[in-house]
Amino acid sequence: xxxxxxxxxxxxxxxxxxxxxxxxxxxxxxxxxxxxxxxxxxxxxxxxxxxxxxxxxxxxxxxxxxxxxxxxxxxxxxxxxxxxxxxxxxxxxxxxxxxxxxxxxxxxxxxxxxxxxxxxxxxxxxxxxxxxxxxxxxxxxxxxxxxxxxxxxxxxxxxxxxxxxxxxxxxxxxxxxxxxxxxxxxxxxxxxxxxxxxxxxxxxxxxxxxxxxxxxxxxxxxxxxxxxxxxxxxxxxxxxxxxxxxxxxxxxxxxxxxxxxxxxxxxxxxxxxxxxxxxxxxxxxxxxxxxxxxxxxxxxxxxxxxxxxxxxxxxxxxxxxxxxxxxxxxxxxxxxxxxxxxxxxxxxxxxxxxxxxxxxxxxxxxxxxxxxxxxxxxxxxxxxxxxxxxxxxxxxxxxxxxxxxxxxxxxxxxxxxxxxxxxxxxxxxxxxxxxxxxxxxxxxxxxxxxxxxxxxxxxxxxxxxxxxxxxxxxxxxxxxxxxxxxxxxxxxxxxxxxxxxxxxxxxxxxxxxxxxxxxxxxxxxxxxxxxxxxxxxxxxxxxxxxxxxxxxxxxxxxxxxxxxxxxxxxxxxxxxxxxxxxxxxxxxxxxxxxxxxxxxxxxxxxxxxxxxxxxxxxxxxxxxxxxxxxxxxxxxxxxxxxxxxxxxxxxxxxxxxxxxxxxxxxxxxxxxxxxxxxxxxxxxxxxxxxxxxxxxxxxxxxxxxxxxxxxxxxxxxxxxxxxxxxxxxxxxxxxxxxxxxxxxxxxxxxxxxxxxxxxxxxxxxxxxxxxxxxxxxxxxxxxxxxxxxxxxxxxxxxxxxxxxxxxxxxxxxxxxxxx
Numbered sequence: 018x019x020x021x022x023x024x025x026x027x028x029x030x031x032x033x034x035x036x037x038x039x040x041x042x043x044x045x046x047x048x049x050x051x052x053x054x055x056x057x058x059x060x061x062x063x064x065x066x067x068x069x070x071x072x073x074x075x076x077x078x079x080x081x082x083x084x085x086x087x088x089x090x091x092x093x094x095x096x097x098x099x100x101x102x103x104x105x106x107x108x109x110x111x112x113x114x115x116x117x118x119x120x121x122x123x124x125x126x127x128x129x130x131x132x133x134x135x136x137x138x139x140x141x142x143x144x145x146x147x148x149x150x151x152x153x154x155x156x157x158x159x160x161x162x163x164x165x166x167x168x169x170x171x172x173x174x175x176x177x178x179x180x181x182x183x184x185x186x187x188x189x190x191x192x193x194x195x196x197x198x199x200x201x202x203x204x205x206x207x208x209x210x211x212x213x214x215x216x217x218x219x220x221x222x223x224x225x226x227x228x229x230x231x232x233x234x235x236x237x238x239x240x241x242x243x244x245x246x247x248x249x250x251x252x253x254x255x256x257x258x259x260x261x262x263x264x265x266x267x268x269x270x271x272x273x274x275x276x277x278x279x280x281x282x283x284x285x286x287x288x289x290x291x292x293x294x295x296x297x298x299x300x301x302x303x304x305x306x307x308x309x310x311x312x313x314x315x316x317x318x319x320x321x322x323x324x325x326x327x328x329x330x331x332x333x334x335x336x337x338x339x340x341x342x343x344x345x346x347x348x349x350x351x352x353x354x355x356x357x358x359x360x361x362x363x364x365x366x367x368x369x370x371x372x373x374x375x376x377x378x379x380x381x382x383x384x385x386x387x388x389x390x391x392x393x394x395x396x397x398x399x400x401x402x403x404x405x406x407x408x409x410x411x412x413x414x415x416x417x418x419x420x421x422x423x424x425x426x427x428x429x430x431x432x433x434x435x436x437x438x439x440x441x442x443x444x445x446x447x448x449x450x451x452x453x454x455x456x457x458x459x460x461x462x463x464x465x466x467x468x469x470x471x472x473x474x475x476x477x478x479x480x481x482x483x484x485x486x487x488x489x490x491x492x493x494x495x496x497x498x499x500x501x502x503x504x505x506x507x508x509x510x511x512x513x514x515x516x517x518x519x520x521x522x523x524x525x526x527x528x529x530x531x532x533x534x535x536x537x538x539x540x541x542x543x544x545x546x547x548x549x550x551x552x553x554x555x556x557x558x559x560x561x562x563x564x565x566x567x568x569x570x571x572x573x574x575x576x577x578x579x580x581x582x583x584x585x586x587x588x589x590x591x592x593x594x595x596x597x598x599x600x601x602x603x604x605x606x607x608x609x610x611x612x613x614x615x616x617x618x619x620x621x622x623x624x625x626x627x628x629x630x631x632x633x634x635x636x637x638x639x640x641x642x643x644x645x646x647x648x649x650x651x652x653x654x655x656x657x658x659x660x661x662x663x664x665x666x667x668x669x670x671x672x673x674x675x676x677x678x679x680x681x682x683x684x685x686x687x688x689x690x691x692x693x694x695x696x697x698x699x700x701x702x703x704x705x706x707x708x709x710x711x712x713x714x715x716x717x718x719x720x721x722x723x724x725x726x727x728x729x730x731x732x733x734x735x736x737x738x739x740x741x742x743x744x745x746x747x748x749x750x751x752x753x754x755x756x757x758x759x760x761x762x763x764x765x766x767x768x769x770x771x772x773x774x775x776x777x778x779x780x781x782x783x784x785x786x787x788x789x790x791x792x793x794x795x796x797x798x799x800x801x802x803x804x805x806x807x808x809x810x811x812x813x814x815x816x817x818x819x820x821x822x823x824x825x826x827x828x829x830x831x832x833x834x835x836x
Contacts, residue, residue, distance in 0.1 A: 048072060050094070055079040055106060056550070058091065063511070063522070065089055073125070075100040081110040081552070083520050085512070087117040093124035098152040098174075099333045099401055105129030110518045110552045111139040112156070118144045126152040131179070132518070133556075134587045136161040140168060141516060148173060152331070153182075154354060159201070162188040162210075163588070171195045174331075176354065178202070182223065185210040186588065193218060198227075204246060208590065209233045209658045217269055221245040222283065230254060230311075233591075233622075233658040241319075243269045245281035251311045252660065259308060259315040263300065268319055272299025276317025280305055294320040330355030332391040332401040340408040346378040347407065349387070355399075357391035365407070379409045418443030418485040422477045428496040432531040432571055433467045435495060437475070441487070445479035453495065466531060467497045468572050504530040506569035506578035508547075514583035517555035521582060523565065524548040530569035530576075538563035538582075555584040591658035594621040598653045600666060606673040607643055608703050608740045613651065614638045617662075621655035629668075644741075646672040676704040678738040678747035687752035690726050690784045694751070696734065697721045704738035712751070727784065729755035729823060758785040758820040760829035769835045771811050777818075778803045781827070785820035792816055794835070808835040 046068025051057050053076030061071045067088040074094050080103060082091075091113075093101035103125050105112045109132035113122060120143065127137040136158040138148055143165040152174045153159035159175030159182045162168065166189045174197045175182035182198035184206040185191065193215045198204045204223035207213065207230045220227045220242060227246025230237065235255040260277035268275045277300070281287035292301035305315040333352040338345070351360055351373045362370040364377050365385035379385060385407040392398035421440040426433070439448060439461050450458045452465050453473030467473060473495040478488040504527055511522045525533045525547035534545045539553060555561045560583055567578045595618045600611060615624055615637045626634040628641045629649030643649065647670055654663045683695045698707055698720045709717035711724050712732030726732060732753055737746045761780045769775055779788050779802045790799040792806050794814040799806075808814065812835055819828045 046070075050074060052076065053078050058082045058103070059522070059550075062086070062089065062091075073101050073103075077102045077104065079104050079106045081106050081112060081114075081520055081550075083111075083114045083116070083511075084120055085116045088119040089117075090121040090123070091125070092121070096124045096150070097401075098124055098126040098150065099331055100403070101125055103127045105131075105135075107520070107552055108132055109135065109554065110520050111136050111161075113138045114520070115140045115143045115146060116515070119146065121147045121149070122151060123147075123149050124151065126154065128153075128155045130156040130158070132157065134158075135518065137178075139163070140165040143168060147171075152176075152354075153178065157181075159183055159198075162186070162191060164188065166190050168192070169194075173197075174199075176200050181206050182220075184208070185213065186590070188213065199223065204228055207231065207234045207237060210237070212236045213238075215239045216241045219243045219269070221281075226250050230257065231658060232656065232660050240277060241269050241275050242278045243281070244278060245283060245287070247283060249309045251309045251313065253312045257313055259305075259313055260317040263317055268299065270299075270319055270321045272319055272321050274299055274317075276300050277305070277315040277319060279319040279321070280308075280315070289318055289320050292318060292320045330357040330391040330393050330397065330399050332357070332389050332399045334387075334389045334401070334403075336387075336407075339406060341410070342412045343382050343409050344378050344380050345407070345409045346376065348374070348376045349389075350374050351389065351391070353389070353391040353399075355391070355397075356393055358394045359392045361390040361392075363388040379407060382409050382411045384408050416443045418445060418479060418481050418483075418487045420445075420477050420479040420487040420489040422475070422489070422491075424475075424495065427494060428498070430498045431468055431470055433495070433497045434464060435467065436462070436464045437477075438462050439477070439479070441477070441479040443479075443481055443485065443487070445481050447480045449478045451476040467495060468531065470497050470499055472496050502529050503574040504528065504569035504571050504576045506530070506533070506567050506576040508567045508578060508580070510565075510580065510582070513581070514585065516585045516587060518552050519555075519582070519584050520550060520552045522548055522550050523567075525567060525569065527567070527569035527576070527578075529571055531571040533570070534568045536566040536568070538565055553582060553584045555586045557586055558589065560585045592619045593659040594619040594655045594657050594662050596621075596653055596655045596662040596664035598651075598664070598666065600651065600668055604669050604671070606671045606703060607646055608673045608705050608742075609670070610640050610642055611668065612638065612640050613653070615653065615655065617653075617655045619657065619659075621657050623656045625654040625656075627652040643670040646670050673740050673742040674702040675742045676700045676702045676738040676740055676745050678704075678736060678745040680736045680747055680749070682734065682749060682751065687754070688726075689754045689756045690729055691756050691782075692753075693723050693725055695721065695723050696736070698736065698738060700738040700745075700747075702740065702742075704740050704744075706739040706744075708737045708739075710735040726751070726753045729753050729784075755822050755824040756783040757825040758783045758822055758827045760785075760818050760820040760827040762816075762818050762829065762831070764816075764833070769808060769833055771808055771835055774805050774807050775833075776803065776805050777816070779818060779820065781818070781820035783824075784822060785827075786822040788821075789819045790816070791819075808833070811835050 048070045049061055050072045051061050052074050058080045059082050062084055070090040072094050108129055112127050112130045130137055137153040137156040139161045141163050144167050146168045148170050150172045154177050156178045157180045159178045162185045164187045168191045170193045172195045176199050178201045181203045182201040186208045188210040190212045195217045197219045199221050201223045202225045204220040204227040223246050226248040227244055229250045232252035232254055237257045239259050240261045263274050263276045266275045270279050280289045288305045295302055299321050301318045301320045305318040331354045335350050335352055337348045360373050365387055384405040386404045387406045388402040390398055390400040419442045423438050425436040448461055453475055472493040474492045475494045476490040480486045507526045509524050533547055534543050535549055536543050537551050562581050562583045565580050569576045597616045599614045624637055626639055628651055649668050650665050652665045654661055679699045681697050709722055711734050713727045732751050733748055734751055735748045737744050759782045764775050764777045790804055794808050813832050816831050816833055819826055
């Protein structure tokens with residue numbers, strides 16, 4: 018019977034959706050209302066388009082919902098989380114997993130995501146989402162923001178979650194406001210997250226710690242929050258603020274100004290509980306400095322004798338039935354949260370009760386409104402009312418039973434699927450079908466597959482609660498023709514990769530298949546049917562790829578189709594680094610350049626060096642020179658998202674010694690003005706500067722230099738080597754011979770016209786000391802490297818250049834044509 022009810026609800030949901038789409042047009046945003054059931058929210062999400070609003074009617078839903086479409090809203094019809102309850106269908110997956118932008122979730126009570134890294138609501142790489150007015154109870158994590166930015170988390174209650182109430186990881190610019198986070202293991206956790214605003218939250222009675230800010234979380238603003246927890250962990254970070262400017266307005270504990278936070282402890286020893294407020298403005302006369310040992314201060318901590326008060330219970334109840342004939346006995350069950358101690362029931366028929374789980378009998382027909390008021394030991398109470406919750410009807414005689422049925426089709430080729438519908442009258446409550454092929458069923462509206470050709474007689478026997486029985490038989494009712502070809506397997510999935518736990522919906526698109534089965538490649542049992550949902554896990558540290566196999570079957574054979582799913586592990590929170598480093602060389606003098614290299618483990622992201630002489634540095638590898646001798650202690654501090662660690666080493670620096678200058682020259686046998694000489698320093702005691710003078714006016718610097726001499730003769734080369742202790746000089750004499758020049762010249766312009774000034778330039782090599790020009794058109798001569806000449810007549814004339822030095826001379830003739 019229950020299976021039939023669920024099928025009806027799903028059919029109703031789909032019909033409502035398709036009717037709405039036919040009215041508004043395909044792809045148009047719409048409101049979609051759904052009734053309680055299993056996986057109905059996911060079905061609605063799968064069929065929704067951007068802009069749709071999915072409205073959940075009151076009741077209990079069993080689902081794990083993955084949302085990869087943006088701009089969707091999922092909210093309760095009543096706006097009251099107490100009457101719209103979402104429980105995890107699978108406890109090893111998030112109840113809601115958001116992987117798109119601009120998603121809104123409002124007015125839901127969510128529980129049951131209890132496995133590792135599972136959350137009631139998990140925002141993974143989301144932006145501009147709004148999570149508001151929800152209750153997140155009895156999960157591993159309440160709300161999880163991972164790589165998600167610019168989201169609004171407001172007016173939610175996160176309680177009794179075994180790991181975190183609200184947790185942020187690599188999340189930026191989110192607003193966390195007006196939430197109540199109580200009785201979790203950890204309240205609000207900010208890990209490696211920047212530029213978030215937390216205000217007007219009540220965080221209390223969390224067992225491990227109430228509030229945590231890691232050292233890699235920067236530029237966060239935290240103000241007007243009520244903290245009452247035994248432990249708080251706030252690390253340094255950069256540019257975090259724990260108050261806003263003093264502004265008139267009622268603060269979270271009823272004071273007249275908004276400024277900082279209220280810092281309490283359950284035992285009454287918190288800063289705000291013991292601070293002095295002589296001017297009565299509700300703000301401490303002194304700042305709360307070094308909050309929990311951090312570098313930060315709350316400059317305007319709130320002070321008052323008041324507090325948000327005890328958290329009231331939230332009244333809620335259920336019953337075993339909600340309708341039936343009189344007299345109707347109903348067992349009511351209290352499902353309130355917040356540890357109520359007393360209960361007051363009003364059954365709507367003038368009677369009441371004060372027990373936790375009463376049993377009540379309605380003797381008259383009618384609709385009854387039931388109210389429950391739950392009160393805790395502090396005197397705080399809450400009431401929930403369910404209008405027309407119980408319907409009691411008059412007992413009516415059971416009419417005569419007449420069995421009847423129909424099939425959606427009565428002929429076709431095998432395999433032939435026929436949906437039979439019971440049309441019996443007289444209130445039957447059990448059915449027995451015989452399909453004529455040797456098989457039978459006992460459900461009200463069975464679906465049967467005829468696998469072979471033939472003509473089949475169908476019989477239905479119906480029974481009711483009065484003991485009546487009636488049978489109808491329809492001879493040769495189903496006619497089945499020839500069998501279909503072999504199946505062709507194929508399928509689609511709504512995702513091919515994602516972060517574990519990854520829930521994927523698979524849909525068979527096979528043809529000619531009588532049945533399909535799925536092997537998900539991860540060791541789980543084979544399942545049948547379509548569509549099917551499967552959750553993949555990955556507890557390792559690297560991506561895992563599994564092969565999914567679909568097998569399609571009919572009487573003529575089977576066909577398979579495979580596809581792959583890549584399952585990425587959850588990001589791993591950083592581990593505190595282990596600091597270490599090396600020094601090269603391990604000893605030296607004041608002229609030595611020391612190299613310091615980080616060898617720390619667990620992936621530090623920043624490095625701070627102190628060299629023991631007042632010098633500092635940053636980076637994975639740094640260098641440093643000491644200016645004075647002595648023993649130095651070098652300190653390295655390494656940091657990652659888990660925090661900072663420091664280690665030290667000693668280095669001994671000796672005073673530098675005066676260099677003893679010396680050098681070599683190559684070639685050693687001297688050379689000519691055409692020879693390139695190489696000079697190499699061979700000084701001792703570690704010089705770090707070198708100055709060279711080559712005796713021909715040329716100079717150089719560096720440990721090794723080259724030089725061509727510009728004049729011949731015996732030249733004195735001087736090298737001065739220096740370090741911090743001083744300098745010394747070495748000299749060598751070099752014999753340089755002259756080389757006979759090779760005459761050459763150029764002229765411009767190269768097209769020579771009578772009366773034009775032509776510039777002639779000697780380009781002779783081997784350092785000539787004199788040049789002589791002779792111009793044959795008029796016998797003119799010149800003796801400079803560059804000269805000019807004007808040809809006064811046309812014709813061809815010889816120009817002669819003689820280049821000379823101490824080794825001899827060279828002559829070049831060129832004939833110039835003048836036009």
